[in-house]
Amino acid sequence: MKIESGLPSFGATRGACGVGALIDLNGRKTHKLVEDGLRILCNLDHRGARGAEEKTGDGAGILLQKPHEFFHSEIPTLGDFDSYGVGQLFV
Template identity: 55%
Template sequence: MEKGLYNATYEHDACGVGMVVNIHGYKSHELVDNALKVLENMRHRGAEGADNKTGDGAGILLQIPHEFILLQGIPVPE
């Protein structure tokens, strides 16, 4: 149904998003493991290319400690 410039035929389902957090800010390897499980389970939503060899760039986002970046010789502001 068209309404103004909107046309519903251009609508598509989104792949979705998974989020794993610790609301108290605790960091743990378990959080990373759980995030990877979420990513693996998103495969059925299109997070893998049709050739089963490539992806759409899906991944996990995590915090890298400031000290680690400095140890790599990368200059970063405080």
């Protein structure tokens, strides 16, 4: 993988069923980035990594930065940003 300007180049890479990445080079957090990420996810439906039935997905999703300010407002004793993790589990 060749890296130019601090960003990876996937030009000759094979094997990924579908990958989309969005960033704001100025570090801004915007709703448009989330909307665009969801649009990418919808457009990757062709990957074929579905379950045995049409209604089950393959677990593909979107990764977002955790909303530390919101969590801290709900749990005032919460530590610093790097002192905890958040997960979502489907059983």
